[in-house]
Amino acid sequence: MVRYSKLPFRHLVSLYDVHITHTPMILAREFSRSSIARSADFSSSHHERGLFLLRPKGGKQPTLVRGALVAQFAATEPRHLADAAELISPWVDGIDLNCGCPQPWAYTEHIGSWLLRKPEVVYDLVRATKDRLGWNFSVSIKIRVDEPKQTERLIQTAIRAGVDYVTVHGRTRHQASTAPVNLPTIRFAVDAAKGEVPIVANGDAWSMEDVLRIRTETVAQGVMSARGLLANPALFAGYRSTPAEAITRFVEIATSYGGLPFALFHRHIACMLEERLGRAEKTYFNSLTSHAGVLDYLEGRGLSLPK
Template sequence: MEKSPVLIPKPKPLKPHNDPLHIIKTRRTTHKRPATIAGPMVRYSKLPFRQVCRQYDTDIVYTPMILAREFVRNPHARLADFSTNSNDSPLIVQVGTNNVMDLLKFVEMVSPYCDGIGINCGCPIKEQVREGIGCALIYNRELLCSMVKAVKEKYGEMLRLETKIRIHEDWDQTVRLCRDLCFAGVDWITIHGRTKNTRSSQDSNFEAIRYVVDRIHDKEVPIVANGDCLQWGDVQKIADITGAHGVMAVRGILSNPALFSGFKKCPWSCVEWFWYYTLEFGGLPYQLLQHHLYCMLENMEVPRNLIKDLMNIKGTSELLDWFGDHFELRRYGEPRFATCADIPWKNQ
């Protein structure tokens, strides 16, 4: 007996509210600011954290980078690497890949559940670069452009495609790469203002991004600037210097998911939302739960001795009890849930 073919759904229709390209192009007009984007973070930008960011004026959110080779071949990798829901939109799934075949299969599998695909061309990790993934792709223009062209020829306007790159030492190389990507059909380009070898402790080079923006002939392809967006004040500053349509935050939003709402420090409401989404959705490894809370409490300037105590806790139930001992932690549905900016200390 012949098996029935597996029917993979088509990408969901793009409308103004969930079309990332439309959002990036129009936010300056509709909201008087650049588009605000929470970038991909290895392991950390999973569903519960993405949902918290969406509570605080983040327009577009990325998944962590997912390796196409593992995802298309291993069902266990698919379960571990990607989860979403109907409220997780606009969503860009970032992929690490080094060939057209894996990329097309990956896009076929995830495109019904997201609003766009981002090809990672910026990861500087040596293991990835050795495999031709991440930063290696900015030195392999022909391959990168062939991957972009293959996806856009198959999906056209049904699916948005982005490339996230770093700058070259020679800025004109970056200009040539971006022009070729525009010709291949990319919808927008995110530029991280560091080279493959620039340490994160060194300043992001916004002048280099401006240099590229000013030389892209196809003005229909917007540029998003990435790097050193650590406070709300950085958003407009970066947009002004670079001329970019959007600004992406990574490290800044990890510590303060409310960065794009103008909070200088992480508000307590983020903690309550994060606890709610983590327990509601499940599946988040304990170490990630713990580290997210560590980043937020450290940003709130919780005393170091309490931060140390937090990091010594070994399980979710114990951690929840610890929060209940020290703070007024409200549950979803309770009065004043997620309305407090200051830390609601117990017995103070």
């Protein structure tokens, strides 16, 4: 998610059964060239990854595993991606190449969804990173669906390059997020991978019921949520809406990490409160202009916040 999955939010969702978190999309060229960009675009903490009981099939004893952090990059030059991946590698568990961002500026810069029909470029980007960091370092790609032959070619080319898994957003680059996700196209992507790498399904995962349905209909090995988690960070823990404790925890975590820019902090809280607020309250909340104003508002609704 552009901007929204910074450290405090990643830490929050890791407390609610999110096993793999991603950074916001980072421009590899700037990250590899500028220490200022690196400081602005990435921060981490050893506390942000959760611990989870993994229950293998076959009745075996559950194993305690640590959550994973993946840095997502936008790139068009293999050297820039390999440089950026090498710089960030000590602090993450893998990197993800964004091949799906539909925003016009990204397409113009030959990143994001521009790569959907450039499988040879994707091959070079993945292979350069693998060659630089070794084949045990995870490199994935996130794509949007396309014409079936284009999707199959892109996935198979990425597999030949050494990609570890592919996340598939079930919308084309021309479709808005309001368009219904196309699950059959994700199922096609699963078939196109031929079992060689896992496929993660993305799009319209708003509840655990949605997650289970998406798994069933696509037979994907995992499900990613973006907007659903913004609205309800406890989605994967089975909550149907954001519990009050999650809002309190978010404020505590954001404060402990030194805070977030007000616009970002305000937007996160607004998303979590979306289902709780009537029209008049939304208008009032959106008029708030400071962290203090938001905290006063939350306390007025009965939330116990850190002092």
